[in-house]
Amino acid sequence: MDDIVVENLWKIYPGNIAAVKGISFKVEHGEVFSLLGPNGAGKTTTISILTTLINPTKGVAKVGGYDVVTQANKVRSIIGLVPQDVVTDDDLSGWDNLMIQASLYHLPRSVAVKRAEELLEFMELKEFANKKTETYSGGMRRRLELAAALLHRPKILFLDEPTLGLDVQVRTAVWNYINRLRKEEDMTIFLTTHYMDEADKLSDRVAIIDYGEIKIIGTPKELKDSLGGDIIEIQLISDQIKREEVQKILSSNGNGSVKEVSIGDSGLLRIKTANGEEVLPEIITKLYEKGYKIKSVDLKKPSLDEVFLQYTGKRIRDSEVSSEETRRERAIMRRRR
Numbered sequence: 001m002d003d004i005v006v007e008n009l010w011k012i013y014p015g016n017i018a019a020v021k022g023i024s025f026k027v028e029h030g031e032v033f034s035l036l037g038p039n040g041a042g043k044t045t046t047i048s049i050l051t052t053l054i055n056p057t058k059g060v061a062k063v064g065g066y067d068v069v070t071q072a073n074k075v076r077s078i079i080g081l082v083p084q085d086v087v088t089d090d091d092l093s094g095w096d097n098l099m100i101q102a103s104l105y106h107l108p109r110s111v112a113v114k115r116a117e118e119l120l121e122f123m124e125l126k127e128f129a130n131k132k133t134e135t136y137s138g139g140m141r142r143r144l145e146l147a148a149a150l151l152h153r154p155k156i157l158f159l160d161e162p163t164l165g166l167d168v169q170v171r172t173a174v175w176n177y178i179n180r181l182r183k184e185e186d187m188t189i190f191l192t193t194h195y196m197d198e199a200d201k202l203s204d205r206v207a208i209i210d211y212g213e214i215k216i217i218g219t220p221k222e223l224k225d226s227l228g229g230d231i232i233e234i235q236l237i238s239d240q241i242k243r244e245e246v247q248k249i250l251s252s253n254g255n256g257s258v259k260e261v262s263i264g265d266s267g268l269l270r271i272k273t274a275n276g277e278e279v280l281p282e283i284i285t286k287l288y289e290k291g292y293k294i295k296s297v298d299l300k301k302p303s304l305d306e307v308f309l310q311y312t313g314k315r316i317r318d319s320e321v322s323s324e325e326t327r328r329e330r331a332i333m334r335r336r337r
């Protein structure tokens with residue numbers, strides 16, 4: 001069964017800003033699905049439509065079988081959302097934050113208490129439950145926000161940039177919680193991210209979005225395989241390269257698994273192959289045998305980063321990442337004031 005169905009969805013903001021341009025995709029029950037894209041690609045707009053925070057301009061979106069516009073209340077009752085901005089109240093304890101969230105969902109007190117206890121345990125926050133959240137680290141806040149979104153046992157969980165602004169170790173810890181959720185709960189998870197490794201590690205399937213359009217959808221493996229394999233780069237020292245000889249060495253290897261070779265003027269050899277580990281030693285041995293000296297060797301396995309480059313013509317730049325991180329940090333600071 002499909003938990004999320006999106007068909008030809010558009011969002012045009014005032015000023016004729018087309019944030020989402022006719023996207024379509026489906027998410028099956030139990031899947032972890034990532035929308036991966038840079039700043040301004042349309043990720044938050046899409047998740048906001050799916051969680052009924054804003055209406056689409058055109059097209060259809062159904063969540064859990066309910067239409068997000070005409071059956072918004074039904075949608076809200078079956079989803080959990082961890083938004084990008086910090087939503088915990090710093091002046092309250094973790095426990096009180098959860099109780100407020102429970103009252104928003106009209107959970108009976110006894111049910112709320114039981115679930116809050118379970119979730120604080122699950123998120124390893126039990127011993128901090130009575131501390132004000134202003135004392136929490138970024139990772140603890142995210143875990144509390146996850147707990148809050150899970151109180152009413154949603155069928156479908158939406159996470160907008162779940163690890164934005166967290167440092168690498170804390171990100172890995174949050175990933176572990178998300179992975180545990182997926183294993184232990186019968187839940188569909190939809191997340192947005194601009195971190196390639198996050199999309200790769202967490203998702204069953206990834207959709208790459210850029211300028212409001214979906215460029216490609218598939219499992220991380222399918223997307224990486226679509227690039228056609230590994231890339232070997234060998235920098236030769238010798239400036240007297242016999243091109244024909246080198247060409248022959250490069251092309252005659254790997255039982256036909258070598259797909260493309262190029263020889264740069266500076267002695268940089270590039271080989272595209274399905275199995276880099278097997279091909280590399282053979283090529284190096286043959287180059288040595290012919291007297292070529294090697295300065296460096298690099299075996300690049302395909303990554304979602306390369307996939308992104310292939311389908312959008314650009315990389316997600318560090319500057320974009322850091323500006324987003326700054327934004328989240330600023331939001332935390334605002335709450336602290």
Ligand SMILES: Nc1ncnc2c1ncn2[C@@H]1O[C@H](COP(=O)(O)OP(=O)(O)OP(=O)(O)O)[C@@H](O)[C@H]1O
Pocket residue numbers: 013014017018019037038039040041042043044045046324
């Ligand atoms: N309320 C709004 N009014 C006008 N334009 C908007 C509004 N919200 C978003 N946009 C614009 O729509 C485009 C998509 O924004 P969106 O926030 O959905 O992207 P995103 O991929 O989530 O990026 P980010 O992570 O930076 O939010 C951007 O050009 C953005 O400036």
